[in-house]
Amino acid sequence: MKTDEIKSLTEAHIINTYGARNIAFVRGKGTSLWDAEGNEYLDFFGGIAVTALGHCHPKVTDAITKQAATLVHVSNLYLTQPCAELADLLSKHSFADRWFFSNCGATAIEASIKLARRYWSQQGTLKPTIISMQQSFHGRTMAAITATGQPKYHEGFAPMLPGIVHVPFNDHAALMKALTDDVGAVLLEPIQGEGGIRVVDTEYIKSVRALCDARNILLIFDEIQCGMGRTGTLFAHEQFGVTPDIITLAKALANGMPIGAMGCTEKVASGFSVGSHASTFGGNPVCTAAAKATVEAMLEPGFLDNVKKVGAYFIEKLNGLKSRHANIVEVRGNGLLIGVEMKEPVAPVIAKMLEARIVCGPAGPNVLRFAPPLIITNGQVDHVVATLDKVLGAS
Ligand SMILES: *Cc1c(COP(=O)(O)O)cnc(C)c1O
Numbered sequence: 001m002k003t004d005e006i007k008s009l010t011e012a013h014i015i016n017t018y019g020a021r022n023i024a025f026v027r028g029k030g031t032s033l034w035d036a037e038g039n040e041y042l043d044f045f046g047g048i049a050v051t052a053l054g055h056c057h058p059k060v061t062d063a064i065t066k067q068a069a070t071l072v073h074v075s076n077l078y079l080t081q082p083c084a085e086l087a088d089l090l091s092k093h094s095f096a097d098r099w100f101f102s103n104c105g106a107t108a109i110e111a112s113i114k115l116a117r118r119y120w121s122q123q124g125t126l127k128p129t130i131i132s133m134q135q136s137f138h139g140r141t142m143a144a145i146t147a148t149g150q151p152k153y154h155e156g157f158a159p160m161l162p163g164i165v166h167v168p169f170n171d172h173a174a175l176m177k178a179l180t181d182d183v184g185a186v187l188l189e190p191i192q193g194e195g196g197i198r199v200v201d202t203e204y205i206k207s208v209r210a211l212c213d214a215r216n217i218l219l220i221f222d223e224i225q226c227g228m229g230r231t232g233t234l235f236a237h238e239q240f241g242v243t244p245d246i247i248t249l250a251k252a253l254a255n256g257m258p259i260g261a262m263g264c265t266e267k268v269a270s271g272f273s274v275g276s277h278a279s280t281f282g283g284n285p286v287c288t289a290a291a292k293a294t295v296e297a298m299l300e301p302g303f304l305d306n307v308k309k310v311g312a313y314f315i316e317k318l319n320g321l322k323s324r325h326a327n328i329v330e331v332r333g334n335g336l337l338i339g340v341e342m343k344e345p346v347a348p349v350i351a352k353m354l355e356a357r358i359v360c361g362p363a364g365p366n367v368l369r370f371a372p373p374l375i376i377t378n379g380q381v382d383h384v385v386a387t388l389d390k391v392l393g394a395s
Pocket of ligand 1: 104105107140193222224226251
């Protein structure tokens with residue numbers, strides 16, 4: 001099928017929540033994508049921070065095809081090896097002792113909110129209130145949009161879930177002011193993704209941890225976007241020297257196969273018992289086999305170091321552009337999660353980058369987002385920055 005045909009079928013039958021789309025990608029390999037007309041693109045968006053190892057990584061493809069030919073699904077009424085092995089691998093490389101697997105980011109967030117509330121209810125102290133951050137993003141199910149601190153995502157969906165309040169990000173005094181006796185958890189992204197690539201202050205995240213310890217509150221880190229190697233450590237929180245009680249993962253966890261995960265300490269896991277939470281597809285053998293292959297590839301020597309090096313190089317080059325283009329407000333990020341805040345909407349810039357066969361995306365109206373596969377090279381960074389330089393010069 002050519003793009004026109006794919007477009008007309010899509011526009012006839014898909015509910016229009018994504019707006020007009022004019023490119024149909026049909027194949028990917030490493031950092032390259034090809035459209036239905038055979039044009040090659042350099043992918044600096046990674047399917048929104050998902051294809052961290054690059055498209056169709058051979059080890060992940062191998063794990064998927066082997067598992068797909070062996071056993072695709074049996075339900076959580078039975079044990080399966082890929083799910084057990086993934087939980088073991090993630091536990092060995094994180095603070096978490098126990099995991100619940102779901103199907104996407106939003107369902108990992110749902111699990112974390114349910115676990116936090118049930119943990120305190122099991123302890124006999126009702127502390128259902130959750131403090132979340134303004135400008136955050138946690139997904140599109142009802143609890144997840146309620147937790148999301150951006151009113152535009154709430155429009156028309158009222159009433160929101162009771163018991164979730166929002167405070168300004170990186171503002172300790174505001175957090176203190178919002179603290180009531182019924183607060184059971186604080187939820188935050190160590191790097192806000194959709195909200196505009198805003199990195200948490202180290203002092204702030206440390207003070208939130210100390211506050212949660214002092215006041216007996218659970219700390220939940222949403223690392224759905226900033227986790228899984230994106231900042232050059234397996235998890236973003238490792239960079240701040242602060243550990244949560246609960247973590248949520250998704251996006252890059254299986255390099256493109258749909259999966260979500262919630263990890264927590266042994267103690268907090270006691271909040272759930274038999275029957276208190278479940279998912280038909282959660283922990284699916286094909287998705288967990290893909291995730292295991294993905295995590296193993298990320299842990300290979302040198303892989304994460306390269307993310308730090310290329311990420312620092314990219315940010316340095318973008319800051320160089322900033323000195324020459326007055327419409328760049330700020331370059332923000334860590335590793336290969338990078339935002340370029342502009343004075344005006346970035347949609348025209350993204351369109352011109354696509355014309356030059358480079359894929360990038362927005363993080364809110366005025367922020368250009370780069371979340372490329374973690375295997376990009378300095379040479380590719382040079383090409384993207386030079387192209388952006390031309391695009392900004394022309395606009
Ligand atoms: C993408 C994202 C989600 C939601 O994930 P879905 O898989 O789209 O449900 C939640 N939190 C953060 C930080 C995200 O970036």
